[in-house]
Amino acid sequence: xxxxxxxxxxxxxxxxxxxxxxxxxxxxxxxxxxxxxxxxxxxxxxxxxxxxxxxxxxxxxxxxxxxxxxxxxxxxxxxxxxxxxxxxxxxxxxxxxxxxxxxxxxxxxxxxxxxxxxxxxxxxxxxxxxxxxxxxxxxxxxxxxxxxxxxxxxxxxxxxxxxxxxxxxxxxxxxxxxxxxxxxxxxxxxxxxxxxxxxxxxxxxxxxxxxxxxxxxxxxxxxxxxxxxxxxxxxxxxxxxxxxxxxxxxxxxxxxxxxxxxxxxxxxxxxxxxxxxxxxxxxxxxxxxxxxxxxxxxxxxxxxxxxxxxxxxxxxxxxxxxxxxxxx
Numbered sequence: 001x002x003x004x005x006x007x008x009x010x011x012x013x014x015x016x017x018x019x020x021x022x023x024x025x026x027x028x029x030x031x032x033x034x035x036x037x038x039x040x041x042x043x044x045x046x047x048x049x050x051x052x053x054x055x056x057x058x059x060x061x062x063x064x065x066x067x068x069x070x071x072x073x074x075x076x077x078x079x080x081x082x083x084x085x086x087x088x089x090x091x092x093x094x095x096x097x098x099x100x101x102x103x104x105x106x107x108x109x110x111x112x113x114x115x116x117x118x119x120x121x122x123x124x125x126x127x128x129x130x131x132x133x134x135x136x137x138x139x140x141x142x143x144x145x146x147x148x149x150x151x152x153x154x155x156x157x158x159x160x161x162x163x164x165x166x167x168x169x170x171x172x173x174x175x176x177x178x179x180x181x182x183x184x185x186x187x188x189x190x191x192x193x194x195x196x197x198x199x200x201x202x203x204x205x206x207x208x209x210x211x212x213x214x215x216x217x218x219x220x221x222x223x224x225x226x227x228x229x230x231x232x233x234x235x236x237x238x239x240x241x242x243x244x245x246x247x248x249x250x251x252x253x254x255x256x257x258x259x260x261x262x263x264x265x266x267x268x269x270x271x272x273x274x275x276x277x278x279x280x281x282x283x284x285x286x287x288x289x290x291x292x293x294x295x296x297x298x299x300x301x302x303x304x305x306x307x308x309x310x311x312x313x314x315x316x317x318x319x320x321x322x323x324x325x326x327x328x
Contacts, residue, residue, distance in 0.1 A: 082102065082153060082154065082156055083154055083155075083156055083157055083215075084141070084142045084143075084144075084153060084154070085099070085101075085151065085154055086142050086144060086146065086147035086148075086150070086152075087146065087147060087148050087150065087151075088113075088115040088116060088149075088150050089115065090223070091104065091119050091150050091152045092118050092122065093226070093228055093229075094152055094154070095122035095123065095126065095128070095152070096122065096228075097229055098228075099154055099228045100154060100155055101123075101128050101152045101154050102128075102129075102153045102154060102155065103128060103129040103130070103131055103153045104119060104120075104123045104128055104129070104131070104150070104151070104152050105132075105141065105150070105151045105152070105153065106131070106132050106133075106149060106150055107132075107133065107135040107138045107147070107149040107150070108132055108133065108134050108135065109149075110135075110148075110149030110150065115150075116149070116150060119150060128152075157215040157227075157232070159209075159215075159232055159234040160204065160231040160232065161233055162206050162233045162235055162241045162244070163244070163248075164204070164231060165178050165203050165204035165206070165231060165233060166178075166203075166248060166250075168204060168231065169203040169273070172203070174201075175271070175272055175273050175325075176203055176250060176273040176274065176275075177201060177203055177274050177318075177321065178202060178203055178204055178205075178206065178245065178250070178275045178276070179193060179202050179204075179205045179206070179275075179276050179277075179314060179318070180205075180206040180235075180238060180241065180242060180252075180275055180276070180277045180278070181193055181208070181212070181277075181278050181310065182208070182238055182254075182277055182278065182279050182280055182285055182286055182289050183211055183238070183280045183286065184207075184213055184278065184280050184310045185212060185280065186309075186310075187213040187214070187219040188311070189310040189311045190207065190213040190214075190219045191219040191223040191227070191311075192223070192309075192310070192311025192312070192314070192315070193205060193278060193310060193311050194215075194219065194223040194226050194227050194230060195223045195311075196311065196314050196315035196318050196319075197226075197230055197314070197318060198223075198229050198230040199226070199318075200315075200318035200321070200322045201318075202230065202276075202318060203231075204230055204231040204233060205231075205232045205233070206232075206233045206234070206238070206241060207232060207233070207234055207235070208234070208235055208238050209234040209235065209236055210236075214234075215227055239288050239289055239292050242289065242292050242293070243292060245273075245275045246292075246294070248273070249272075249273055250272075250273040250274060251272060251273065251274055251275070251295070252274075252275040252277060252292070252293045252294050253266075253274065253275070253276055253277070253294065253295045253296070253297045254276075254279070254285045254289065254290055254293035254295075254296050254297070255277065255278055255279060255296075255297055255298075255313050255314075255317055256279060256284050256290060256296050256297075256298065257284070257298055258296075258298060259295070259296030259297045259298035260295060260296055261295050261296065261297045261298070262297070262300055263297055263298065263300065263316065263317060263320050264300070264320075266317070266320045266321055266324055269294075269295060270324035270325050274321065276314070276317055276318065276321070277289060277293055278310045278313060278314045280310070297317065299316055299317070
């Protein structure tokens with residue numbers, strides 16, 4: 001009979017809703033739940049979010065290749081002819097990090113200090129040829145007399161793809177921190193940016209492939225070998241790369257005077273994947289790049305100092321971000 005809850009098979013109704021017995025739930029609650037899922041498979045975990053960012057970036061990269069659109073960067077682009085790494089610290093760091101060195105050159109009469117002896121030992125251990133040449137000849141070969149009596153000949157630097165930097169952050173289960181250099185032309189400034197990026201935990205640096213400094217001998221020297229420990233990517237179009245990072249879930253902040261956020265408040269944006277854009281010497285951020293950034297951060301300064309160079313500005317900012325992330 002309709003409405004007869006006493007008949008066999010009827011559903012008992014209550015204020016909590018219809019029930020049909022336990023359904024075996026008490027028994028199942030006593031069973032084990034299996035192994036704990038990996039961090040990258042847990043939706044609430046940072047590694048899961050970074051994995052999703054990397055997958056979206058990879059999908060976008062694949063679509064750019066198959067859709068007839070020129071990608072904003074090319075994977076493993078070489079910088080041209082073979083290059084020189086000059087300076088004792090830079091050469092030793094390159095040998096330590098396994099950079100494929102063709103040969104090591106030492107100037108005749110160079111002072112045999114601890115760094116030089118370490119370079120000799122590493123070269124011998126790695127089977128790298130060691131050549132002694134007159135100092136004027138080493139000046140000529142490297143095109144630079146600041147080699148400190150030691151230089152290494154290496155194949156052309158292989159640039160990463162900008163999306164590789166997101167992959168690196170995901171592999172490390174960390175929020176991405178990437179530095180984009182907007183047409184900085186002084187290789188020493190670029191070297192300083194690379195060194196600061198490596199020191200403060202960034203996952204890579206992006207440079208423009210035209211009208212900008214690349215990873216040359218001077219950049220290697222200023223980076224003190226840090227270019228061997230952190231990937232540097234090249235971008236055909238810096239603005240497009242910034243937009244692709246935004247599409248992948250990154251917040252983008254540019255460094256410039258008169259910004260809407262002061263560096264002391266960088267903690268407001270330090271949480272989550274972050275891209276820091278450093279402007280060129282003198283001109284700062286280009287108009288289009290500045291308009292693309294989500295926020296503009298300024299570094300308050302005492303006295304009448306107009307601005308800091310790119311290397312110093314990047315160093316100060318990356319330190320502040322590292323401190324903010326440590327404190328959270």
